[in-house]
Amino acid sequence: MTFQALALVVQKLEGTPSRNTMTEILADLFSNSKESEIGEICYLLQGRVAPLYEAIEFGVADKLMIRAIALAYDEDESHVTTLFKKYGDLGIAAEEIAKTHQKQETTISVHDVFLKLKAIAELGGAGSQEQKVQTLSNLLSSSHSLAVRFLVRIPLDKLRLGFSDMTMIDALSFMLTKDKSNRDAIEAAYDVRPDLGYIATKLKIHGMAGISHVEARVGAPILAALCQRLPNAEEMIKKMGNVDVEPKYDGVRTQIHFQKTKDGVTVSSYSRNLENTTAMYPELKKIAGQIHAESVILDSEAVGYDEKTHRIIPFQETMTRKRKHNIVGATQSVPLRFFVFDILSKNGKDLMGTPLSKRRELLEETITKGPILSVSPHIVTDDIATLRTYHTEQIEKGLEGVVVKKWEGMYEPGRRGFTWVKFKEENKVGKLADTIDAVVMGYYKGEGKRTDFGIGAFLVGVKKGETFVTMTKIGTGVSDELWKEMKTAFNRESSKEKPKTYADVDKIFLPDVWVSPAIVVEIAADDITKSPSHGAKFALRFPRLVRIRTDKNANQVTTVGELEVMYHNQESVKS
Numbered sequence: 001m002t003f004q005a006l007a008l009v010v011q012k013l014e015g016t017p018s019r020n021t022m023t024e025i026l027a028d029l030f031s032n033s034k035e036s037e038i039g040e041i042c043y044l045l046q047g048r049v050a051p052l053y054e055a056i057e058f059g060v061a062d063k064l065m066i067r068a069i070a071l072a073y074d075e076d077e078s079h080v081t082t083l084f085k086k087y088g089d090l091g092i093a094a095e096e097i098a099k100t101h102q103k104q105e106t107t108i109s110v111h112d113v114f115l116k117l118k119a120i121a122e123l124g125g126a127g128s129q130e131q132k133v134q135t136l137s138n139l140l141s142s143s144h145s146l147a148v149r150f151l152v153r154i155p156l157d158k159l160r161l162g163f164s165d166m167t168m169i170d171a172l173s174f175m176l177t178k179d180k181s182n183r184d185a186i187e188a189a190y191d192v193r194p195d196l197g198y199i200a201t202k203l204k205i206h207g208m209a210g211i212s213h214v215e216a217r218v219g220a221p222i223l224a225a226l227c228q229r230l231p232n233a234e235e236m237i238k239k240m241g242n243v244d245v246e247p248k249y250d251g252v253r254t255q256i257h258f259q260k261t262k263d264g265v266t267v268s269s270y271s272r273n274l275e276n277t278t279a280m281y282p283e284l285k286k287i288a289g290q291i292h293a294e295s296v297i298l299d300s301e302a303v304g305y306d307e308k309t310h311r312i313i314p315f316q317e318t319m320t321r322k323r324k325h326n327i328v329g330a331t332q333s334v335p336l337r338f339f340v341f342d343i344l345s346k347n348g349k350d351l352m353g354t355p356l357s358k359r360r361e362l363l364e365e366t367i368t369k370g371p372i373l374s375v376s377p378h379i380v381t382d383d384i385a386t387l388r389t390y391h392t393e394q395i396e397k398g399l400e401g402v403v404v405k406k407w408e409g410m411y412e413p414g415r416r417g418f419t420w421v422k423f424k425e426e427n428k429v430g431k432l433a434d435t436i437d438a439v440v441m442g443y444y445k446g447e448g449k450r451t452d453f454g455i456g457a458f459l460v461g462v463k464k465g466e467t468f469v470t471m472t473k474i475g476t477g478v479s480d481e482l483w484k485e486m487k488t489a490f491n492r493e494s495s496k497e498k499p500k501t502y503a504d505v506d507k508i509f510l511p512d513v514w515v516s517p518a519i520v521v522e523i524a525a526d527d528i529t530k531s532p533s534h535g536a537k538f539a540l541r542f543p544r545l546v547r548i549r550t551d552k553n554a555n556q557v558t559t560v561g562e563l564e565v566m567y568h569n570q571e572s573v574k575s
Ligand code: ATP
Pocket: 224, 225, 226, 227, 228, 246, 247, 248, 249, 250, 251, 252, 253, 272, 301, 341, 376, 403, 422, 435, 437
């Protein structure tokens, strides 16, 4: 397939607000792709040259791209900058310039473009900036103007086509049987190997048989299992029976992949967002002495830990201190400890289908005491009073509460099933027991003191199906430091138009500036109330911003379904 043909499809995708039409367009594209290129097409549609979890970044900023465009068309950089200011989008600016320089129809293939972009992402070290400018410029000058628009946006991380991986999964199902009947099975494979390039290639070559045995593999993160909510300890025991109860640490979910090799060990780590976080945790290089296995995949929570007092440092403090120091420095000033609570694979054997009771046994055999990894303490019980006492003890120690897990449950990647349930503070009237993660949809310009920041309040929403619906406006309860952080994030993500994935917004909530669905915030509130005007049909009373959740992406925010459960739990306490 030529890159120009792909660019025409991407243009169509950009122009459609309908998810169904997008799925159809993508299904056609996948049907018309060859086995050797479908994987690369999937990555390019995600604006990448590798799955998200591989630490490959383009390292191309606006300035560098302006130089590449100027070089490609023999224009002054100032002219490119002027057009950039005019359109607010370097892709369009470059396309406009390319139109006036069109030489001939070009036939550069998707594969060639992919290889060139990958080479750019892999360039590093002295002189790499110059090489990037040169390679980009060659690529631009040998491409059609429409292709140029996307060739500029991809390395800048600005190719936002407004569909999620789930839409691509639907399209892959359509490719096979012209309907969504394979969706669940494809999604189950994706939960274990969230690499659409890999999955699409397998499906193209072998059909559904190609993904029937996708297993955990060191180096490819598994989607993290998540928690449900239940109103109280009674309901938990009633619904789950015999349970494993562990402290709920307030840190950063970290999946650790470890492999012994001929030359030593390879260790990598991933956030629940599937981002490769290996570079953030240099201390993980030293865990070999604590692991008795050739290879393992561990599920853990990373928390700041004071070795002298054995006190766990609250998340906020760990993060603030981490920001203030460089990463290496941070390991000294905020030693991290990884509380390991699950083992998903050992010596190449996938353990996700093994009950927790057995996984826990394997975990305790595999990890020995040491300074970096600690197996999380736990109890096993089917008694309400015991569960409640253990919960109270954790709260008294300053922890968030407990996570309650079915003792005979399997590991359910990516699911929010009733296999794991979080138990924070018990529901109380006038204080929402749990916080809500929401996406920032837009903001309102400031008045009074906050004019300094240019933001007076912002609008947040939650997920409903594939769209985002509004839930509340937040204007108070935000510290100056957080406002500053928010302002930087807003500037980066502001959008001229309402993003396609946002459902209609009631006119009383229309923001002054739209923000792309990229910033996730954690919000505390007093109550959930019913709302006729917000898209979620729920709103929050006295919402307060707790923090920006850099470890989550927009697809992981709270859903309307979860709000319903929370509302139900809250009301059951009142009655
Ligand atoms: P919260 O906002 O309460 O941190 P969340 O929305 O990030 O929760 P949930 O699915 O509600 O995610 O809760 C699961 C999270 O709790 C995990 O992602 C993990 O980071 C954290 N956690 C802390 N301790 C444990 C534990 N012992 N077992 C599992 N998860 C734990």
